[in-house]
Amino acid sequence: MDIEKNDHAEVLISAYTGDVPRAVKSVRDAFKDDPLQHYLRDTPDSDRSRWQEQRRTIVNTMTCLLFISKKQIYTVGQGDAVVV
Secondary structure, eight states, X not given: OEEEEOSSOEEEEEOOGGGHHHXXXXXXXXXXXXXXXXXXXXXXXXXXXXXXXXXXXXXHHHXXXXXXXXXXXXXXXXXXXXXX
């Protein structure tokens, strides 16, 4: 864990599994209005898809955990932001 200080703020950079739920929410919010995501997911059968949001959350959680185990991802502010 590293703490970086500057004149504006103190940033805590870590890679703990406890940060994952908040990091997943940050990732979801970041891509919420992404035109590419809308294009890929706007299919005729998307209304019939069950548990779509839950599947995305599971996939994002597993991806974050994998990156954390390989030390390829860091969270800033305990999950407020993600650095890959």
